[in-house]
Amino acid sequence: EPIEEAMQVSVLEVGKVLVQHRDLAEDDVAALEDLGDDVVVVAPNPDLPDPVVLTAWITKQTCSGVDLDTVETFIDDQQGRGPGVES
16 A cells, blocks of 8 residues: 555654555566565555655665665665664
């Protein structure tokens, strides 16, 4: 299910990474969903400007398709940031 904007902000504030997608093949959606865990939230969003948008606290990357290396690198680099993250 798509995530409301207020909830998206809450997800980012606590250092999670949001992986949103639109208009992807089932295999691509499944590959992204496999990345979901305690720090990665994967959700569809029909209003995206690009097929895949990766978002972390004050950082966003758009992708024209699913490139798991790019997505995983973004997650590794960006997770754990945000004003609600405990040191």
